[in-house]
Amino acid sequence: MPEMSLAERPALEVLADHGGEPARPYFVAIGMADVPEEEGYAPDPRAPVPFSEADMLPVTSERLSPGEVRFRPLELPSRMTPFFLVGDDALSLRWLEARGETLRELNAVGLIVEVATPEGLERLREAAPGLELRPTPGDDLAQRLGLAHYPVLVTAQGLEQ
Numbered sequence: 001m002p003e004m005s006l007a008e009r010p011a012l013e014v015l016a017d018h019g020g021e022p023a024r025p026y027f028v029a030i031g032m033a034d035v036p037e038e039e040g041y042a043p044d045p046r047a048p049v050p051f052s053e054a055d056m057l058p059v060t061s062e063r064l065s066p067g068e069v070r071f072r073p074l075e076l077p078s079r080m081t082p083f084f085l086v087g088d089d090a091l092s093l094r095w096l097e098a099r100g101e102t103l104r105e106l107n108a109v110g111l112i113v114e115v116a117t118p119e120g121l122e123r124l125r126e127a128a129p130g131l132e133l134r135p136t137p138g139d140d141l142a143q144r145l146g147l148a149h150y151p152v153l154v155t156a157q158g159l160e161q
Helices: 022-030 092-108 116-126 139-145
Strands: 082-086 110-112 132-135 152-154 158-160
Touching: 022 158, 092 116, 092 152, 110 116, 110 139, 139 158
Parallel strands: 082 110, 110 132
Antiparallel strands: 082 152, 152 158
């Protein structure tokens, strides 16, 4: 879908106003609300962080397990960001070390679909320097993509191990 010009974008309409804090600063992230960057929300860097990444653990994915993934073509939008699924297991660690250069060249984002501890998270990050890795359950993706195993790379062209 081609990007709309400012003139083509629909105007925002207020549906209800119950007082409180204005939402306008949050619209910068949407990118279609014509709110200048300098008016956007910026958290106070001195404020305490309410939770940490360790609070999201353990991450489990009941539909996925380590195993072999055969190449399967996909027809996804060509501008999608490639991503990959891994877990805290020996197969995923070997795969990250073997495929790391390719993953970095693609700017692929890693989804850690199985990890129990902060130490497991750290092992994966050490095996994948320079790659963004985020712990997240993978069951929904597994269902949508017809996956049963990881590690796997998902690109616009297909699934591959």
